[in-house]
Amino acid sequence: MCSSDLASIVDTVGHIFVAKLDNSGNNIWLKSYGNGTSEMPQVAIDQGNNWYLSTRFSDTITIGGNTLISAGSNDVLLVKFNTLDSLVWITQGGGTSRDDAWNFNVGTTGTICVVGSFDDSTHFGSTPPITNGRSESTRLNSSH
Numbered sequence: 532m533c534s535s536d537l538a539s540i541v542d543t544v545g546h547i548f549v550a551k552l553d554n555s556g557n558n559i560w561l562k563s564y565g566n567g568t569s570e571m572p573q574v575a576i577d578q579g580n581n582w583y584l585s586t587r588f589s590d591t592i593t594i595g596g597n598t599l600i601s602a603g604s605n606d607v608l609l610v611k612f613n614t615l616d617s618l619v620w621i622t623q624g625g626g627t628s629r630d631d632a633w634n635f636n637v638g639t640t641g642t643i644c645v646v647g648s649f650d651d652s653t654h655f656g657s658t659p660p661i662t663n664g665r666s667e668s669t670r671l672n673s674s675h
Contacts, residue, residue: 579614581613603630605631608622
């Protein structure tokens with residue numbers, strides 16, 4: 532889920548980095564997120580050139596001065612950054628067991644669809660909890 536000018540990767544200890552490159556491949560900026568337990572990062576860009584980061588984490592993770600605490604073995608987070616690369620919002624999803632975000636997409640109207648899996652029960656942002664599943668999806672609005 533990378534656009535032509537953003538790339539993401541996870542190093543061997545699970546810290547995420549996101550690099551923004553220009554059309555010639557020159558580095559514009561490089562940012563690092565995580566605490567060593569972040570996995571499965573994905574990046575998407577909306578029509579207004581805002582960008583989004585999704586990842587799975589355990590324990591705690593701090594992004595833009597916001598520290599999130601996992602409710603279970605893994606939680607999922609979704610972050611929106613504006614065109615100036617400043618944090619707009621951050622939200623997390625999860626329950627008391629493992630939660631994964633396999634993919635997400637930002638639609639033309641700003642609606643975000645996240646698809647993933649969970650054990651036992653889960654919720655995402657302010658959505659009501661769902662229980663006893665594997666593979667559910669949720670829709671969020673990019674204005675959060």
